Amino acid sequence: MKRAESWFNAKNILAIRLDNMGDVLMTTPALRALRDSAPQRRLTLLTSSSGRNAGMYAPMVDQVLIYDAPWMKATANHDSDFDQFTVRMLKSKAFDAAVIFTVYSQNPLAAALLCYLADIPLRLAHCRENPYQLLSDWVIETEPQNGVRHEVQRQLDLVQSVGCTTSNTNLSVEIPPSTRSKLRAQLQQQLDPSLPWVLIHPGATAPARRYPPESFATLTDILANKHGWQIVFSGAADEHALIEEIRRQASVRSFSFAGKLNFIELAALIELAPILISNNTGPVHIAAAVGTPVVDLYALTNPQHQPWKVPHRVLFHDVPCKFCYKSVCPQLHHDCLRKLQPQDVAAATQELAEETLVATQSTLAALTRKIAYLP
Known part of the structure; x- marks a missing residue:
């Protein structure tokens, strides 16, 4: 049987993406291309605890399995019992095929061995070296030596190599109407519906991707005092102190959702926001999935993670050490973000808002949701 035919006939597919929510x-x-390229397919996602919620609300995924793999950076130490259980569990599900999704700096062979031991016959990944029996199909890894693609395009190219394509290349998150209504009601209690508002997400897991708190404080003052924006903050529970420090330094009133929202509530908040201002982190990709314009404060670490198919501004201060791919600034100066001026961020936010206003002025509902007013 030809390889393309084997993949077309695969009905029970395992997708492996073991890093984070944004990934x-x-x-x-x-994943949509995998699901839609043959009839009656079932798609299971194996992902980390961090990636779980994004998978749970991805409409093309039938089931999400959690596996914090020992070869991933963020995984806590554990014995091999759970890894052996995972192999047995995957084997019991009798998958026809597995696709391993990685960034170019990750080696897919540990995940490939997992699939090999689970007797999954078709196994696909990008790979830098000959995987021999660990992968039945592989695409040679050419990044970063021959340039870097956007992460979305990289994964689309991978599945296209076995005949899986889609005409809809948008990111996806499915928000329940009840969740949207809940967040809308909370906003109505806090904001003046006659004034514009902006959502700011100042946290990020990697220190190298965090805009300085004092710069965020200055930015909020400029947005409120010069442009008349109301300020709303979002963040995880462990970012509460960061957000409170920003609010303490700023002179204007703001409202914070820090630690108050789960993943899908955060997605609903971002969907309702006229504009998101964020470091280069997961909420930027949520914004892309729900169609909210985003001002991305982009530390020059990973160029392949910019906003996908959504109105945006990518802001940074150019530095000779750009594209370092480091979680902590190796030069210790953090100039790619530290030298990005708050007034420039505010100007970009206002400019993006005005451009989006022009683009959506023919539809009043879209206008009021996306640009200026509370829904």
Whole structure:
């Protein structure tokens, strides 16, 4: 049987994406291609605890399995019992095929061995070296030596190599109407519906991707005092102190959702926001999935993670050490973000708002949701 025919006949497919929420979101177009390229397919996602929620609300995914793999950076130490259980569990599900999604700096062979031991016959990944029996199909890894693609395009290219394509390459997250209504009601209690508002997400897991708190404080003052924006903050529970420090330094009133929202509530908040201002982190990709314009404060670490198919501004201060791919600034100066001026961020926010206003002025509902007013 020809290889393309074997993949077309695969009905029970395992997709593996073991890193973070944003990575799972950027893989949803490729997951859609897998699901839609043959009839009656079932798609299971194996992902980390961090990526779980993005998978749970991805409409093309039938089931999400959690596996914090020992070869991934963020995984806590554990014995091999759970890894052996995972092999047995995957084997019991009798998958026809597995696709391993990685960034180019990750080696897919540990996940490939997992699939090999689970007797999954078709196994696909990008790979830098000959995997021999560990992968039945592989695409040679050419990044970063021959240039870097956007992460979404990288994964679309991978599944296209076995005949899986889609005309819809948007990111996906499915928000329940009840969740949207809940967040709308909370906003109505806090904001003046006659004034514009902006959502700011100042946290990020990697220190190298965090805009300085004092710069965020200055930015909020400029947005409120010069442009008349109301300020809303979002963040995880462990970012509460950061957000409170920003609010303390700023002179204007703001409202914070820090630690108050789960994943899908955060997605609903971002969907309702006229504009999101964020470091380069997961909420940027949520914004892309729900169609909210985003001002991305982009530390020059990973160029392949910019906003996908959504109105945006990518802001940074150019530095000779750009594209370092480091979680902590190796030069210790953090100039790619530290020297990005708050007034420039505010100007870009206002400019993006005005451009989006022109683009959506023919539809009043879209206008009021996306640009200026509370829904």
